[in-house]
Amino acid sequence: ESTVFTLAIESSCDDTSAAVLQNDKVLSNVVAGQKIHEQYGGVVPELASRAHQQNIVPVVELALRNAGITKNQLNAVAFTQGPGLLGSLLVGSSFAKSLSAALQIPLFAVHHMHGHILAHFIDEAGFDKPTFPFLAVTISGGHTQIVRVDSHFSMTVIGETTDDAVGEAFDKTAKILGLPYPGGPLIDKYAAEGNSKAFAFTKPKISGLDFSFSGLKTQILYFIRKKQVENPNFIEEHLADICASVQQTIIDILMDKITLAVAETGITQVAIGGGVSANSGIRKALKATESERGWKTYIPKFEYTTDNAAMIGIVGYYQYLSDMQVNQNVVAKARIQM
Ligand code: KG4
Numbered sequence: 001e002s003t004v005f006t007l008a009i010e011s012s013c014d015d016t017s018a019a020v021l022q023n024d025k026v027l028s029n030v031v032a033g034q035k036i037h038e039q040y041g042g043v044v045p046e047l048a049s050r051a052h053q054q055n056i057v058p059v060v061e062l063a064l065r066n067a068g069i070t071k072n073q074l075n076a077v078a079f080t081q082g083p084g085l086l087g088s089l090l091v092g093s094s095f096a097k098s099l100s101a102a103l104q105i106p107l108f109a110v111h112h113m114h115g116h117i118l119a120h121f122i123d124e125a126g127f128d129k130p131t132f133p134f135l136a137v138t139i140s141g142g143h144t145q146i147v148r149v150d151s152h153f154s155m156t157v158i159g160e161t162t163d164d165a166v167g168e169a170f171d172k173t174a175k176i177l178g179l180p181y182p183g184g185p186l187i188d189k190y191a192a193e194g195n196s197k198a199f200a201f202t203k204p205k206i207s208g209l210d211f212s213f214s215g216l217k218t219q220i221l222y223f224i225r226k227k228q229v230e231n232p233n234f235i236e237e238h239l240a241d242i243c244a245s246v247q248q249t250i251i252d253i254l255m256d257k258i259t260l261a262v263a264e265t266g267i268t269q270v271a272i273g274g275g276v277s278a279n280s281g282i283r284k285a286l287k288a289t290e291s292e293r294g295w296k297t298y299i300p301k302f303e304y305t306t307d308n309a310a311m312i313g314i315v316g317y318y319q320y321l322s323d324m325q326v327n328q329n330v331v332a333k334a335r336i337q338m
């Protein structure tokens with residue numbers, strides 16, 4: 001059996017990442033975050049692009065060094081074509097294109113969401129791979145999507161957010177509560193000590209498998225403002241209960257839609273990914289469906305579930321096996337169909 005060394009680059013948002021895979025195994029996966037955005041409470045596109053330019057060469061060099069190979073041993077280069085911030089995508093795509101041309105090895109253009117989904121196929125001890133068909137639920141600061149996956153390359157989006165992503169619901173709530181960005185992990189932490197039934201928030205009325213989170217954020221904002229009129233220390237005194245109640249509402253929204261997707265498709269294998277899949281409440285709710293409803297659930301290793309290049313590399317590897325290489329005319333796209 002032949003060995004394929006794939007170098008992958010992911011630069012769609014605010015993390016510069018490079019990974020080296022040997023077939024479906026990850027040899028290295030380097031992620032350079034960008035602290036610069038913290039003070040703005042969100043990602044600033046111009047600053048992200050500049051930071052990618054500074055990071056890309058050292059990040060790729062480190063990925064090769066950690067993998068213990070030289071660039072001359074590479075067989076394939078994969079990069080994120082989109083969707084994402086155009087200025088950020090351009091840094092990764094330009095770098096990947098020149099590397100492929102210089103080394104004369106095939107180039108593979110990867111859809112970012114495809115990466116989140118095939119991350120489940122990275123060969124990793126202790127992590128099972130789903131079998132087809134399965135439902136892939138990607139939840140992060142940028143995405144909220146339910147995808148029906150029939151094979152490595154045949155998948156259909158069956159539900160997605162019509163406004164904010166679920167991670168934004170966490171992060172914007174955290175901002176209202178005065179917590180630093182990104183606030184999702186902090187809400188998770190405080191929620192562990194709170195009562196999830198302390199406060200009631202209504203779930204958005206959106207039919208079918210689509211999501212809406214912007215109304216929840218507004219609802220929370222007005223709720224906090226009203227409470228603060230009565231008690232200026234409301235947030236400080238009830239932080240854990242607020243976090244637990246908000247988190248429970250978000251979990252209920254997600255579980256309702258996933259349950260509907262399972263009912264509509266008859267598929268009981270559910271694979272979740274994206275940064276929000278780290279949430280302990282969501283993990284618990286999902287795991288409970290295995291004994292209670294007979295579902296089978298999958299969550300990749302944490303470093304492959306947040307934005308990372310290894311997930312782009314696994315798609316590149318499957319594209320390599322299927323001769324799906326692209327030429328130098330390929331362009332990065334902020335918006336792109338899956
Ligand atoms: O996948 P990711 O690293 O980047 C993208 O947005 O694509 O996801 C980051 C998002 C942020 O919104 C962050 O607040 C959220 O994932 N997040 C969490 C938790 N850990 C990360 N949200 C809730 N609970 C967590 N434990």
Ligand code: ZN
Pocket residue numbers: 112116140142143306307
């Ligand atoms: Zn992502």
